Amino acid sequence: MPDFPIPGYHGRVLVADLSLGEIRPVPLDPGTALSYLGGRGLATRLLCDTIDPACEPLGPDNAFVIASSPLVGSTAPTAGRGHMVFKSPLTGVIGTSNSGGTWGAAFKSAGYDALIVKGAAAEPVMIDLAPGRAEILPAGHVWGKTTHETNDVLAADAGPGRPARILCIGPAGENLVRFAAVANDRNRVYGRCGPGAVWGSKRLKAIRVRGREKIAAADPEKYKSGQEQAIYLLKQAPVTKRLMRDLGTAGLVELINLIAMLPHKNFQDCLHRDEDVDRVSGETLAKTLLEKAGSCYLCPIGCQRHTRVAGRDGGEERGEGPEYETVVLTGPLCGIYDLAAITRANYRANELGLDTMSYGGTLACAMELAERGLIGPEETNGIDLAFGSAEALETLVGLTARREGLGAALAEGAHRLAAGRGRPELAMTVKKLEIPAYDPRASFTQALGYMTSPTGACHLRGGYAVSLAFFGGAKEIPRFSLLQAPIAIRNMQNMGILQDSLGICRFTGYAFSADPWARMASGVTGRDLSVAKLEEIENRVATLERCFNLGAGATAEDDALPDRFADVPILVEGRERRVTREDQERMKRDYYAVRGWDAAGRPTPGLLRALRIEEARR
Amino acid sequence: MTIEVRFFAAFRDLFGGRSRDLAVGEGATVGDALAVLCDTAARRRELFAGAGLRAHVVVMLNGAPVGALRGLATPLAPGDTLAVFPLLGGG
Structure with missing residues (x-):
């Protein structure tokens, strides 16, 4: 560790001003570090020190902050998550989102505690980080590409050495879709509150990291006593030991239905036929689509779903998901019980860089508006927008990411969609964020x-x-x-x-x-x-x-x-x-x-x- | 009297099905019904720790967690539905 007085921290915050094309490290104040710890706490403090909360979220005055913590990158179980804080273009209040996978740990090992990105570039750029090196590079060659394509191109471009980890946006972020996501490791997603649109407004396509700086504990015995206790308990508790690996988060679908909490048709009721719920349950997912479970950084729980599904036009597709929230919000909330369609739409959303939760909430809102005659056939371009339409789910995901046709209205999120038709009360949101899958x-x-x-x-x-x-x-x-x-x-x-x-x-x-x-x-x-x-x-x-x-x-x-x-x-x-x-x-x-x-x-x-x-x- | 018992997740394998009708005596409680169900050592081991339920076992009576009622002493009525499932997480 360098000259920072607190072990576990590097003592360095990177500040990138994309308007000026500059990136430089500044010292992390030790008092701030101990008062706000890291991740969401530290990032929120740094954001408050950087921007005016009244700023325009999609303007150059907004910023985003990614912060690590003293545990990230250590041997602590699951301690590999990155956390991002920003002013949300969807809600107008604080946006905070995090993601698993390996990127967060790689960022820490590159030698930084946090990264502040402000301003906006004139042309597409990416940030490239390694120990002792931070650069802003042109990214025109990956602009327009999906999150998967961007990940693969930039990882291959990195050259020999430790594998590079990529955090990037897809077309949805570039097109300023208000619920655009940021993805790492292909399918791990900073989903909520529209961080991808903030990146898009700055013309920032990706952040590539690699490093090898290790964490050394000040009191190894104390650290180890906690770490060993945590691993023991994770291996003892039935949920973390086995159940999450067996069924994934979608294992909840039937149970949430059982307790009358599973939303239906834009929260009009919670009434489903048991046989319909069966078709989208975690058990059905495990029996029909699951190839294997997977894990994030140092995670013994292993809830990831690596799946395969029949392609819409033949063949077979492979990807990850769907999770509970995606299943319900793009499924029963829209009156849809077609697990294959839900899974394919989830794959597309990951590739295009869209939050599946807000997409589902917004689509359900659009379906109710159509039911009430507030979205007419002339706007849908032949797409069946009735509740239950898997065609709408699969078609509109791409149109939304590209802001084409009706997708341009959906790209604004449920609140603006409904308010634009004079019925804001039909948007099931709080502070303009679409409600999760629990009534x-x-x-x-x-x-x-x-x-x-x-x-x-x-x-x-x-x-x-x-x-x-x-x-x-x-x-x-x-x-x-x-x-x-x-x-x-x-x-x-x-x-x-x-x-x-x-x-x-x-x-x-x-x-x-x-x-x-x-x-x-x-x-x-x-x-x-x-x-x-x-x-x-x-x-x-x-x-x-x-x-x-x-x-x-x-x-x-x-x-x-x-x-x-x-x-x-x-x-x-x-x-x-x-x-x-x-x-x-x-x-x-x-x-x-x-x-x-x-x-x-x-x-x-x-x-x-x-x-x-x-x-x-x- | 007869009640319906529904099983979820791994308990479907343990109890050999999605649901079954169970005959219990008049005045029977949730605990009595579960005792009838756990007719093998393996079944009993999966559901009970001593006299109480294991920490990860959730039992609901007509949609209400029995922990919020009278626990295993909750009385049953004809036609009740008992749901037995393991603690699950998601989000």
Whole structure:
């Protein structure tokens, strides 16, 4: 390690200004590092120090930050995730997204803790990183290519030595599709909130990394005690030991249907025939499409699905996925139960660089608009846009990525699509982010999670209440408890912040909580990063994200579900369930109080002082 | 009385099917029904740790987790549906 006072960090942040064509390292402030840890926390702090939250997301004044952590690239299980933070062009608030695979660990081994990219290039460029070297290179030869083509060309171009790892956008990002993704290792995806469009607006096609710098722990014994405990528990817990490998995340489809939470036809209801759900279940996927399971960096869980499917026009295709969210949002949410079509559309989305979740939510919205006569046949160019149309799913994915025909309207996301036709209430979004595949009427906890997630409706940033309400064992809480939801969701959100800030996988949470991570983080850095200290960091990050959103113009009114969830009930356990506006207000008020924010959802000056937060720069 | 028991994921292999009708006595509880189902050592080992359920086993009665009801002591009624599945994750 170089001259940085904290082991686990390189002490270097790269700053690229694409308008000027310059890239240079600057020192990482040790106090900032320990206050924000890494990943999501550190990236959020650096973003707040770099941009005005009120900036235009697709303009040169926006930036994105990728940050590593003291554990990324170590031998800690799953510690290979990269995390990206930016102002989202889909939502207008903070965007945060991460990805597995190997890129995150390779970035750390190239010798940097974080990368800030601002400005915009006049011509397509890429960034090339290795220990002691950072360059901005022309990328015209890969502009227009898919994520797979770009990955393969740039990896081959890198020449001999350690394998190069590629993070890149596809045509959707180049065409500024508001939910465009960034992909690494071909099929691992920074999906949500539209990071690909931010890259496209900067004409940045790819970041190539390779390196060999290792992590040395300050207190190897302490580190090892946490690492060995973590691996032992991952190999003991049934979910992480076997079940995720057997069925992947799609194993949830039948169960979520069983608890009346599986959305249908743009969240109009949760009513499916069992035989339809069977056709898209994890078990069917495993029996008909799965070739093998796969793993990300140092992951013993192995939930990746390497699949093959019959081609639409004959032959056979191979790829990865689909995951639970993709299956449901591009499937039953659109009235589609054709697993082969869902899988092929997933392959195309990965290649074109699109978030399958927002694509599914937007397509379902388009189908409802068509059902109500608000999208006419003259706009669909002969495509059947009725609920259940696999043709629409497979055809529109390419049109959306290229902004052609009706795809140009879909490329704006569900909110703008519906608002453009005078019916914004038909977009099932929170803060303009399309809602994940769990109906919030079936769990108050999940409802509050969507409402208060800093990025808009996200089960990963907002809190994954399904595991608490149904699968939590000793942690189980009633799913309709207004009283318990605020604290439960705060705790889930904080655990997510910790996992995102350490660059580790959410699924480790099925085997253990914060303690092994605290040992590993303390062991690597040689600093006090006890569970209590980590909680302080989690609260700091949550409140800083809130400051950013307030600076971007968000208010407490944005912490609300679409009208449908308050007005139209679904049937759960024989009872009609909805989340009334009064229930939403009550949970929100209590959540703000738990966070130490005022009644309008604003962090108080006292809290900002206690957490030692300098407000997001205005 | 008769209830329906539905199995998910690996439990389909363990119990040899997707669902079955189960006859239990009047006043039977969820625990009684599971005891009838676990008629081999292997089945019992997969579902129970001592007198309680194993940590990764989730049992629902008519769509409600029994942990939120009265646990294994929850009484059954004719026509009830019991679902047995392993803890799963996703997202």
